[in-house]
Amino acid sequence: MYRNNRLVDPNFQKDERLYYRCQEDFFDEKGNIVGSSIKFPTCSVNRGKYSKPEDVLLPDYLNWGIVEFQVGNIPAQLKTPDGKEFDFKVEHDPTEENYSHSEIRTYKDGLIPKTNKQVADSVKKSFRTIVSQYAVVLKQPGTITILKEEEEIS
Amino acid sequence: MTHLYEPQSDITFYSSLINYQASVLNEISKIDYLKSQVITQFLSQIDDIYYSKIIEDYFAVLKTETSSIITETSSIINYEADIYLEIESLFIDSREIFKDDTESNFSRQLTAFIYKYGIMAVEAITGLILYRKDIAVEVVSEALRWLGNINHPESYKFRLWVLEKCLEDSFRNVRNGVILGLSSLNDPDAIKYLRDAISSEVSDEMRYNMQQLLAQLKLKKASSLQKNWDSYGADPPNAFALFWAEKTLAILSQKRFLPSHVAPSVENGIGISFSSDFFEDKYSDIEFFNEGNILAVIYNRQEDPEVWEVDVSIEGITSAIEKIYVFLQQ
Numbered sequence: 001m002y003r004n005n006r007l008v009d010p011n012f013q014k015d016e017r018l019y020y021r022c023q024e025d026f027f028d029e030k031g032n033i034v035g036s037s038i039k040f041p042t043c044s045v046n047r048g049k050y051s052k053p054e055d056v057l058l059p060d061y062l063n064w065g066i067v068e069f070q071v072g073n074i075p076a077q078l079k080t081p082d083g084k085e086f087d088f089k090v091e092h093d094p095t096e097e098n099y100s101h102s103e104i105r106t107y108k109d110g111l112i113p114k115t116n117k118q119v120a121d122s123v124k125k126s127f128r129t130i131v132s133q134y135a136v137v138l139k140q141p142g143t144i145t146i147l148k149e150e151e152e153i154s
Numbered sequence: 155m156t157h158l159y160e161p162q163s164d165i166t167f168y169s170s171l172i173n174y175q176a177s178v179l180n181e182i183s184k185i186d187y188l189k190s191q192v193i194t195q196f197l198s199q200i201d202d203i204y205y206s207k208i209i210e211d212y213f214a215v216l217k218t219e220t221s222s223i224i225t226e227t228s229s230i231i232n233y234e235a236d237i238y239l240e241i242e243s244l245f246i247d248s249r250e251i252f253k254d255d256t257e258s259n260f261s262r263q264l265t266a267f268i269y270k271y272g273i274m275a276v277e278a279i280t281g282l283i284l285y286r287k288d289i290a291v292e293v294v295s296e297a298l299r300w301l302g303n304i305n306h307p308e309s310y311k312f313r314l315w316v317l318e319k320c321l322e323d324s325f326r327n328v329r330n331g332v333i334l335g336l337s338s339l340n341d342p343d344a345i346k347y348l349r350d351a352i353s354s355e356v357s358d359e360m361r362y363n364m365q366q367l368l369a370q371l372k373l374k375k376a377s378s379l380q381k382n383w384d385s386y387g388a389d390p391p392n393a394f395a396l397f398w399a400e401k402t403l404a405i406l407s408q409k410r411f412l413p414s415h416v417a418p419s420v421e422n423g424i425g426i427s428f429s430s431d432f433f434e435d436k437y438s439d440i441e442f443f444n445e446g447n448i449l450a451v452i453y454n455r456q457e458d459p460e461v462w463e464v465d466v467s468i469e470g471i472t473s474a475i476e477k478i479y480v481f482l483q484q
Contacts, residue, residue, distance in 0.1 A: 032429070035425060125451050133437050
């Protein structure tokens with residue numbers, strides 16, 4: 001988990017898994033997460049290449065659930081009805097305590113919008129809907145079982 | 155399932171309580187008798203008149219105190235028995251036809267008992283509901299409805315417990331009374347019991363009513379969140395979001411259209427989501443933002459999501475619901 005002077009790794013494969021922690025309220029009665037549970041324009045995740053799913057619960061969220069989605073599930077670009085383009089990228093953003101920490105960031109014309117209001121509502125909503133619908137539940141809140149085996153960690 | 159608030163289970167059955175207390179009294183009397191025997195024997199062995207007198211006085215005081223406790227306990231038991239009998243006759247003698255949206259003579263008297271006798275009345279009512287004999291199911295249902303409807307903070311947890319417990323009742327009418335009672339209490343603590351009840355409910359109508367109540371309680375739960383509830387700095391939903399989410403649930407109820415979830419939004423507000431029973435890939439939601447706008451989306455994974463701004467009005471929300479309904483069905 002600790003960075004230990006490791007460098008930023010900017011390369012993400014499309015099938016790399018990203019882990020996101022979720023509390024009970026994020027799950028509907030069928031056990032799927034809903035669009036209102038996805039953060040925007042910056043969404044913090046742990047990358048699967050350098051962490052196990054349960055690391056995303058450290059240190060204080062052990063009772064929460066975990067979902068994963070693959071890098072390829074994140075839309076590369078979304079457009080507003082009038083043609084404005086917004087790009088999305090997963091970027092490795094390690095902290096001292098969490099080397100795997102990454103963020104899904106939004107870009108407009110190559111720059112990160114300074115405020116959330118600079119991104120069209122329809123784009124925000126579309127992005128959050130898509131990501132939530134590709135999320136796969138690994139652990140339901142209040143349980144201790146990881147439902148799917150994780151990839152080998154580098 | 156273990157409930158958080160568990161009254162003294164067996165003792166809540168009132169006749170058992172009375173028998174139990176009577177047996178306790180009997181034991182106290184026996185002890186008292188034995189004590190007298192010991193004192194007499196003890197005194198006979200003491201030669202010193204001075205010490206003998208002190209000990210005799212001490213035990214005399216002790217004996218008086220014991221008698222006074224016995225008298226006091228007896229009077230409490232008699233008082234509780236009177237309350238029980240009074241409430242029992244209210245339950246047994248009621249011959250009314252109850253209506254969901256109006257008070258009844260029964261409900262008026264029931265609430266009067268609770269205001270007058272407090273927890274003791276609720277204990278008696280609980281005994282009658284849980285171990286009912288010669289009491290009509292409709293009366294039990296009406297009692298449960300009013301247990302949720304009255305404003306009596308001291309007995310709140312007890313009443314909530316009874317209602318949660320009766321979600322498992324085998325009579326549909328009783329469960330209906332529970333749903334109305336829990337709806338009035340509007341306490342998210344009931345969510346976990348309601349989920350269990352929904353999974354085992356055999357009546358479609360009752361399951362539907364329970365799911366509707368579940369949505370209502372989720373909204374209530376969202377309304378009590380604190381700042382940073384999501385660990386990433388989200389605000390709790392504000393009055394705008396809660397107001398329009400509540401209106402939306404009311405419209406959905408009129409249309410008999412159930413949402414799949416009601417949840418706070420990490421983007422500050424409330425989301426009401428929908429899924430299709432027929433198409434696994436179809437998803438929709440309406441999100442009410444603290445900033446004062448409402449957005450809806452429909453999505454099927456084959457195409458980009460369709461997002462639109464919902465007019466902040468009953469008509470706007472009704473129109474969005476209709477669009478979502480059609481999308482999920484086709």
